[in-house]
Amino acid sequence: xxxxxxxxxxxLKRTDSTIQFIDADGKKKTIPxxxxxNIHLFGEIDMNTSFLNxxxxxxxxxxxYNYYGxxxxxxxxxxxxxxxxxxxxxxxxxxxxxKRIFIARQFIYGAVHHMLKNIRQHKDGSxxxxxxxxxxxxxxxxxxxxPELMGMEGNIRKIYFQSFNHMIKNEFFHFVKREKRPPKxxxxxxxxxxxxxxxxxxxxxxxxxxxNPTMSFLHEPSVKRYSLSLDLAEIFKPLIIDGLxxxxxxxxxxxxxxxxxxxxxxxLLNDEGRKIFxxxxxxxxxxTIKHRTLKRQTSYRFLIRLECYKLIKHIIGDTTYKPLKAxx
Amino acid sequence: xxxxxxxxxxxxxxxxxxxxxxxxxxxTHQIQFEQDSDRVLEGKxxxxxxxxxxxNKEVLIDNLIKIDLFGDYxxxxxxxxxxxxxxxxxxxxxxxxxxxAGINKVGKLHYPKEKKVEEVHLTDAAVKEVEKVLIGIQVVxxxxxxxxxxxxxxxxxxxxxxxxxxxxxx
Ligand code: SF4
Numbered sequence: 146x147x148x149x150x151x152x153x154x155x156x157l158k159r160t161d162s163t164i165q166f167i168d169a170d171g172k173k174k175t176i177p178x179x180x181x182x183n184i185h186l187f188g189e190i191d192m193n194t195s196f197l198n199x200x201x202x203x204x205x206x207x208x209x210y211n212y213y214g215x216x217x218x219x220x221x222x223x224x225x226x227x228x229x230x231x232x233x234x235x236x237x238x239x240x241x242x243x244k245r246i247f248i249a250r251q252f253i254y255g256a257v258h259h260m261l262k263n264i265r266q267h268k269d270g271s272x273x274x275x276x277x278x279x280x281x282x283x284x285x286x287x288x289x290x291x292p293e294l295m296g297m298e299g300n301i302r303k304i305y306f307q308s309f310n311h312m313i314k315n316e317f318f319h320f321v322k323r324e325k326r327p328p329k330x331x332x333x334x335x336x337x338x339x340x341x342x343x344x345x346x347x348x349x350x351x352x353x354x355x356x357n358p359t360m361s362f363l364h365e366p367s368v369k370r371y372s373l374s375l376d377l378a379e380i381f382k383p384l385i386i387d388g389l390x391x392x393x394x395x396x397x398x399x400x401x402x403x404x405x406x407x408x409x410x411x412x413l414l415n416d417e418g419r420k421i422f423x424x425x426x427x428x429x430x431x432x433t434i435k436h437r438t439l440k441r442q443t444s445y446r447f448l449i450r451l452e453c454y455k456l457i458k459h460i461i462g463d464t465t466y467k468p469l470k471a472x473x
Numbered sequence: 474x475x476x477x478x479x480x481x482x483x484x485x486x487x488x489x490x491x492x493x494x495x496x497x498x499x500x501t502h503q504i505q506f507e508q509d510s511d512r513v514l515e516g517k518x519x520x521x522x523x524x525x526x527x528x529n530k531e532v533l534i535d536n537l538i539k540i541d542l543f544g545d546y547x548x549x550x551x552x553x554x555x556x557x558x559x560x561x562x563x564x565x566x567x568x569x570x571x572x573x574a575g576i577n578k579v580g581k582l583h584y585p586k587e588k589k590v591e592e593v594h595l596t597d598a599a600v601k602e603v604e605k606v607l608i609g610i611q612v613v614x615x616x617x618x619x620x621x622x623x624x625x626x627x628x629x630x631x632x633x634x635x636x637x638x639x640x641x642x643x
């Protein structure tokens with residue numbers, strides 16, 4: 146099972162049990178649909194309902210991105226996994242402030258654990274970042290409200306991003322500050338692009354469970370349509386995306402010629418840059434580790450699903466939620 | 474006899490009750506996961522093949538149970554006899570539902586791969602057994618939280634395996 150990324154313009158067509166991509170020059174490429182889990186469209190693509198019906202039949206999710214490579218929306222097959230019971234339980238954990246902040250806090254614990262893990266990999270001179278982050282971390286327990294918690298997370302993230310210049314050897318990729326809209330330099334462009342992809346991956350996994358992706362704990366349920374995806378992505382962004390960015394830069398895979406500037410203001414990954422990033426991303430998602438309680442080889446992608454399962458177990462009163470804290 | 478209408482149970486929940494109460498609780502709370510393991514697929518193929526040979530027909534009763542009528546008996550085709558106890562109970566339950574509708578039948582468990590057939594009769598003792606199970610199912614369903622985890626030999630092949638056994642080690 147894999148994700149398909151399409152950068153060119155063209156047309157997607159259904160042909161029995163396969164899909165066909167016809168590019169602007171009329172060149173055809175056939176992909177067996179049974180091997181596809183998600184399709185990501187970066188180019189301008191024509192398609193029809195018969196194609197979309199095939200996706201529904203096969204449970205394939207389609208994500209679209211705008212010109213800048215940012216997530217713009219999804220075509221999601223009629224969800225098979227629904228449970229009124231889970232919906233009600235999930236809502237009850239949002240309506241009760243105590244229950245809500247408990248879960249929100251766990252997401253941040255997971256995120257911070259992975260941030261520290263990244264910093265620790267670059268030993269010399271990293272103590273100052275680690276110590277500062279840990280001094281904030283001990284207060285997470287005392288946060289009384291979600292905004293207070295978000296504030297602490299913001300502080301930690303700021304220090305974490307400062308440590309990036311320490312982790313990254315190539316000055317071309319050094320940070321001034323984290324700027325999301327729009328990113329103005331290559332490192333911000335990479336982070337924004339990576340986070341966008343992470344969000345869609347989490348969303349695809351969420352859809353395989355009975356959790357309602359619009360009901361979130363850390364982010365306000367109204368902040369974005371599928372805000373639970375934002376919540377869970379917090380844990381996985383530092384684990385999957387940031388580590389990938391640093392290693393792509395330090396191993397000189399990602400270079401200055403993989404970026405373009407629009408009106409010398411907005412910095413974006415160009416098509417080649419995106420392809421390089423996504424290839425490495427796919428490889429990382431399919432990498433496996435032996436899970437300590439399942440005692441089975443488990444891919445990074447499946448770890449995301451497992452996080453959903455643990456949340457379900459928590460809200461139905463089975464096992465208290467503990468975030469993933471990579472131990473390897 | 475109890476009134477089955479008040480104890481709506483599907484044939485599957487009878488099986489689940491005997492195999493794992495947790496599985497029963499999860500599935501009756503609409504927490505289901507796709508089982509795309511080969512074993513289930515194998516079961517399906519087996520079912521379809523046996524269909525053709527016997528010229529049987531599938532009957533849905535009360536939107537509750539789906540049975541295979543092979544002429545004058547009720548048949549269930551299984552890929553192996555590993556779960557014989559729960560297979561037998563599932564079949565007894567079918568016979569029980571039929572009896573409530575005034576139809577008296579004999580049941581047969583088919584294990585074509587093992588070339589084995591077992592006859593099942595709804596005796597008075599069996600009726601009591603079925604009723605005990607039906608009440609048991611209700612008790613499990615009504616619990617406010619899922620029954621605790623118990624490691625069963627069956628777990629590693631169960632569709633809920635990852636769900637049940639995922640956890641964090643401190
Ligand atoms: S994995 Fe084991 S405990 Fe969980 S539902 Fe299946 S059989 Fe029951």
